[in-house]
Amino acid sequence: MKGLLNTKVTMRISDPWELGEVLQWQAFDAEVVLASDDNLLIRLLDPFVYQGTDCEFFVASPRHQDDHVENLRNGQTLFCGLTRITSEQARSDDPFNLTKWRGGIAIIGNLDPTTG
Numbered sequence: 001m002k003g004l005l006n007t008k009v010t011m012r013i014s015d016p017w018e019l020g021e022v023l024q025w026q027a028f029d030a031e032v033v034l035a036s037d038d039n040l041l042i043r044l045l046d047p048f049v050y051q052g053t054d055c056e057f058f059v060a061s062p063r064h065q066d067d068h069v070e071n072l073r074n075g076q077t078l079f080c081g082l083t084r085i086t087s088e089q090a091r092s093d094d095p096f097n098l099t100k101w102r103g104g105i106a107i108i109g110n111l112d113p114t115t116g
Contacts, residue, residue, distance in 0.1 A: 004035040004073055008114035011042065011082065015108040019050060039096045040069050042082070042111070053105055057090040058082040059098060060111060072113050082107040
């Protein structure tokens with residue numbers, strides 16, 4: 001999935017509603033930091049703080065059976081779940097490993113490829 005590295009995307013939130021309201025449904029510019037066949041590591045270019053938590057890195061996982069990380073390379077939207085991870089985990093050997101995730105900020109939304 002090296003072809004997706006550094007791909008610029010726009011992250012849009014659809015749920016949780018409360019987070020969307022707090023952020024005024026703002027879209028966030030981001031880039032793909034790492035890609036696997038099943039997940040993307042996304043870094044927000046302008047991170048936000050929500051409930052005292054810095055939100056810069058997210059693991060994006062396709063939400064529906066017909067969604068694939070390749071959608072972005074093909075210029076299509078990726079509907080996904082986005083799990084906030086720490087910067088330490090983002091720099092770890094396995095940033096996609098969410099087995100120790102026990103709650104926190106999780107988002108349903110989509111990633112749109114950025115043109116230009």
